[in-house]
Amino acid sequence: MALSGLHLLLTYQCTSECDHCFVWGSPWARATMPLSMIQEILDQADELGTVRSVFFEGGEPFLYYSTLLEGIRLATARGHWTGIVSNAFWATSRQDAFRALSRLVQAGLQGIQLSADRLHSPLKNDPRPRFAAEAAKDHHEAADPAPVLPILCCGAALLYP
Numbered sequence: 680m681a682l683s684g685l686h687l688l689l690t691y692q693c694t695s696e697c698d699h700c701f702v703w704g705s706p707w708a709r710a711t712m713p714l715s716m717i718q719e720i721l722d723q724a725d726e727l728g729t730v731r732s733v734f735f736e737g738g739e740p741f742l743y744y745s746t747l748l749e750g751i752r753l754a755t756a757r758g759h760w761t762g763i764v765s766n767a768f769w770a771t772s773r774q775d776a777f778r779a780l781s782r783l784v785q786a787g788l789q790g791i792q793l794s795a796d797r798l799h800s801p802l803k804n805d806p807r808p809r810f811a812a813e814a815a816k817d818h819h820e821a822a823d824p825a826p827v828l829p830i831l832c833c834g835a836a837l838l839y840p
């Protein structure tokens with residue numbers, strides 16, 4: 680079977696500490712992927728010639744925003760579809776979330792998956808995943824031509840009851 684997608688764990692550090700986390704993400708985890716390693720992995724993907732998509736996740740990838748931004752840029756420049764998995768801790772309002780996504784969208788970001796179900800969001804009625812989803816939708820509608828920016832949410836029913 681050909682390898683068609685990469686999921687890069689930018690860091691094990693996270694603002695949450697979910698019981699089920701398969702990387703044991705937490706605010707105290709420290710390991711972080713440097714840009715040089717991302718470049719090396721993308722070089723290997725080029726050699727393979729079968730990789731089409733690159734996801735950036737963690738831990739929480741927004742904790743290392745400049746590495747995330749440059750990673751999206753590098754993967755896009757090599758012709759890959761790019762996405763992010765995030766718990767949306769950074770989406771303090773719809774407008775702020777729009778701004779946080781702007782540079783990533785300009786760099787080539789095409790998808791964002793929000794970890795927003797009851798297992799990921801201990802805060803009841805936490806509005807941040809909804810703000811992030813709305814901001815992603817705003818980007819999708821504002822762009823000309825519209826980028827593919829699907830909102831693939833765990834627990835979508837929570838966001839759109």
Ligand code: SF4
Nearest residue numbers: 693695697700704738
């Ligand atoms: S939000 Fe995701 S990365 Fe963070 S601790 Fe929970 S499962 Fe792990």
